[in-house]
Amino acid sequence: MSKGILIIISAPSGTGKSTICRKLLQKRKDLGYSISCTTRAPRAGEKHGKHYFFVTKEDFKRKIARNEFLEWAVVHEQYYGTPRQFIEHTVKEGRHILLAIDVQGAAAIRRKMPEAVLVFVAPPSIESLKERMAARRDASDSIAKRLANSKGELSAAKSYDYLVVNDDLEKAVLQIDCIITAECLRVARQQISDLAVV
Numbered sequence: 118m119s120k121g122i123l124i125i126i127s128a129p130s131g132t133g134k135s136t137i138c139r140k141l142l143q144k145r146k147d148l149g150y151s152i153s154c155t156t157r158a159p160r161a162g163e164k165h166g167k168h169y170f171f172v173t174k175e176d177f178k179r180k181i182a183r184n185e186f187l188e189w190a191v192v193h194e195q196y197y198g199t200p201r202q203f204i205e206h207t208v209k210e211g212r213h214i215l216l217a218i219d220v221q222g223a224a225a226i227r228r229k230m231p232e233a234v235l236v237f238v239a240p241p242s243i244e245s246l247k248e249r250m251a252a253r254r255d256a257s258d259s260i261a262k263r264l265a266n267s268k269g270e271l272s273a274a275k276s277y278d279y280l281v282v283n284d285d286l287e288k289a290v291l292q293i294d295c296i297i298t299a300e301c302l303r304v305a306r307q308q309i310s311d312l313a314v315v
C-alpha cells in the first residue's frame with residue numbers, strides 16, 4: 118500500500134486558505150483534514166473539534182512538554198500546533214491529509230517530513246489583501262499587524278513547491294486539486310510491485 122500524502126497550504130491571513138481547503142475537501146473524497154490546536158479565541162461560527170481544537174495556553178504548554186505536536190509556533194501572539202499522532206497514523210495508512218498552517222509550521226514540518234507537498238496561496242495584491250481583512254471586521258490594530266506579518270510570509274513563498282494566486286477562487290481550488298492529483302501519480306509515490314506486469 119502506498120503512503121498517503123501530506124499537503125500543506127499556507128497563505129497570509131485573509132487570502133482565503135480556509136475556504137480553499139473547505140472546497141477541496143468537498144471535491145476530493147480521498148482527502149482528510151488535520152485540525153490544529155490553538156490558544157486563540159474562536160471566530161464567529163467556528164466550532165471546537167471542527168475548525169480547531171481551542172485550548173488554554175496552559176493546556177497547550179502541557180501538550181508541548183508531552184511532544185504531542187508535529188510542529189508548533191506562536192503566531193500573532195497565539196499558539197498553534199499540529200497534532201503529531203493523527204498526521205503520522207493517517208499518512209502511514211495511505212490516506213491523504215490537508216493541513217492549513219503558517220509558514221513557520223510548514224518549514225518545521227518540511228524538516229521532519231521532506232516528502233510533504235507545500236502549496237503557497239498568495240493574494241493578487243497587497244491592496245486586495247487589505248480589503249479582505251477589512252471585510253472580516255478584525256480590529257484595526259489586528260489588521261495592521263497581520264498586514265505587516267504578511268510581507269514576511271510572502272517572502273517565504275520561494276521555499277514552497279507550488280505557488281497559487283487566489284484571484285479567482287474556483288480556479289485556485291482547481292489548480293490545487295490538479296497539484297494533488299499530479300503528486301499522487303509521481304512514480305516515486307507508487308508501489309511498482311503492485312502493478313500487473315504483462
